[in-house]
Amino acid sequence: xxxxxxxxxxxxxxxxxxxxxxxxxxxxxxxxxxxxxxxxxxxxxxxxxxxxxxxxxxxxxxxxxxxxxxxxxxxxxxxxxxxxxxxxxxxxxxxxxxxxxxxxxxxxxxxxxxxxxxxxxxxxxxxxxxxxxxxxxxxxxxxxxxxxxxxxxxxxxxxxxxxxxxxxxxxxxxxxxxxxxxxxxxxxxxxxxxxxxxxxxxxxxxxxxxxxxxxxxxxxxxxxxxxxxxxxxxxxxxxxxxxxxxxxxxxxxxxxxxxxxxxxxxxxxxxxxxxxxxxxxxxxxxxxxxxxxxxxxxxxxxxxxxxxxxxxxxxxxxxxxxxxxxxxxxxxxxxxxxxxxxxxxxxxxxxxxxxxxxxxxxxxxxxxxxxxxxxxxxxxxxxxxxxxxxxxxxxxxxxxxxxx
Numbered sequence: 001x002x003x004x005x006x007x008x009x010x011x012x013x014x015x016x017x018x019x020x021x022x023x024x025x026x027x028x029x030x031x032x033x034x035x036x037x038x039x040x041x042x043x044x045x046x047x048x049x050x051x052x053x054x055x056x057x058x059x060x061x062x063x064x065x066x067x068x069x070x071x072x073x074x075x076x077x078x079x080x081x082x083x084x085x086x087x088x089x090x091x092x093x094x095x096x097x098x099x100x101x102x103x104x105x106x107x108x109x110x111x112x113x114x115x116x117x118x119x120x121x122x123x124x125x126x127x128x129x130x131x132x133x134x135x136x137x138x139x140x141x142x143x144x145x146x147x148x149x150x151x152x153x154x155x156x157x158x159x160x161x162x163x164x165x166x167x168x169x170x171x172x173x174x175x176x177x178x179x180x181x182x183x184x185x186x187x188x189x190x191x192x193x194x195x196x197x198x199x200x201x202x203x204x205x206x207x208x209x210x211x212x213x214x215x216x217x218x219x220x221x222x223x224x225x226x227x228x229x230x231x232x233x234x235x236x237x238x239x240x241x242x243x244x245x246x247x248x249x250x251x252x253x254x255x256x257x258x259x260x261x262x263x264x265x266x267x268x269x270x271x272x273x274x275x276x277x278x279x280x281x282x283x284x285x286x287x288x289x290x291x292x293x294x295x296x297x298x299x300x301x302x303x304x305x306x307x308x309x310x311x312x313x314x315x316x317x318x319x320x321x322x323x324x325x326x327x328x329x330x331x332x333x334x335x336x337x338x339x340x341x342x343x344x345x346x347x348x349x350x351x352x353x354x355x356x357x358x359x360x361x362x363x364x365x366x367x368x369x370x371x372x373x374x375x376x377x378x379x380x381x382x383x384x385x386x387x388x389x390x391x392x393x394x395x396x397x398x399x400x401x402x403x404x
Contacts, residue, residue, distance in 0.1 A: 019318035035173035041149035046139035051102035058093040059106035062131040109134035177243035179219035184250035249299025301370035335389040343382040
């Protein structure tokens with residue numbers, strides 16, 4: 001591909017065309033938190049599987065109550081976890097506990113708080129009683145055979161709960177790529193080191209690693225010096241062991257930015273290198289002969305952050321066979337941006353009493369000002385076909401933290 005700046009939309013289409021089809025694997029249920037389902041979870045029985053009592057009290061025939069009867073001899077007791085009982089005398093009642101099967105020949109439950117029980121008889125206090133009250137009816141939540149959780153869903157404790165309820169001790173989930181995040185640059189030292197005046201700590205890779213972890217992708221960390229031959233040898237070895245590569249830095253036009261040349265020397269097919277955007281113009285994406293994906297992000301932390309959440313996340317969802325649900329918000333203030341570029345603008349979200357979300361742009365000091373990210377929630381995507389963005393206009397918003 002010719003080494004030109006491509007549009008944001010073109011970059012997304014290329015990523016979609018080169019998405020993976022992650023294979024499936026089976027895992028025991030207790031090892032599935034954070035994984036992505038590769039199968040639908042179906043109700044193996046009706047939910048609930050029987051008419052379920054929802055209050056401790058008595059069950060009775062509403063017809064007897066409607067005919068004026070207020071005192072009911074207790075005929076039996078039905079605890080939760082016991083077989084279904086049957087009311088033998090329609091003038092009587094059965095004591096029932098929460099979770100029990102609703103006894104046959106009864107259709108209404110009255111809670112203990114609305115009763116007086118003396119000498120084996122339950123007297124109903126003068127309160128309103130509705131037929132069929134305090135019963136969770138069979139199949140009302142989900143019918144047998146219906147889909148409760150769709151494949152592709154990332155498993156939280158809620159979905160693990162469902163899987164256990166339908167008897168899935170083993171789940172089929174998507175197998176995540178073996179990922180490595182690689183920083184580049186002689187100016188970088190590790191987090192435990194004290195940098196000299198001319199040095200900074202490696203931080204991008206830890207943020208990206210944490211992001212991937214929330215997506216269910218474990219990733220190793222590596223570092224490359226600004227030496228072409230060493231980069232060539234180290235990357236060549238890493239290509240044997242990993243499926244997904246995320247580089248930070250060394251991808252622009254600086255004298256020591258060897259990475260694009262090294263990748264092409266290793267016969268990685270380049271799909272694009274530059275995008276018409278701010279921040280994050282120099283962004284390299286390619287595929288090895290074995291289908292391994294290489295994302296080479298800019299070194300400036302805000303730029304790499306943008307590329308992870310705008311592009312890497314898009315590719316990841318496509319590889320799962322999913323689409324990202326778009327989120328739209330309105331601008332709180334007017335914005336002017338004259339370059340003919342798509343603008344990913346850091347913004348903080350505000351929730352309004354009318355139920356709308358507004359994005360309040362928070363100005364930083366360029367793509368190196370990653371401290372500004374702690375004050376914001378995501379990026380507004382401002383299109384490149386205009387330069388004036390007015391208060392109240394609605395635009396796409398890409399969050400990088402849980403909203404509220």
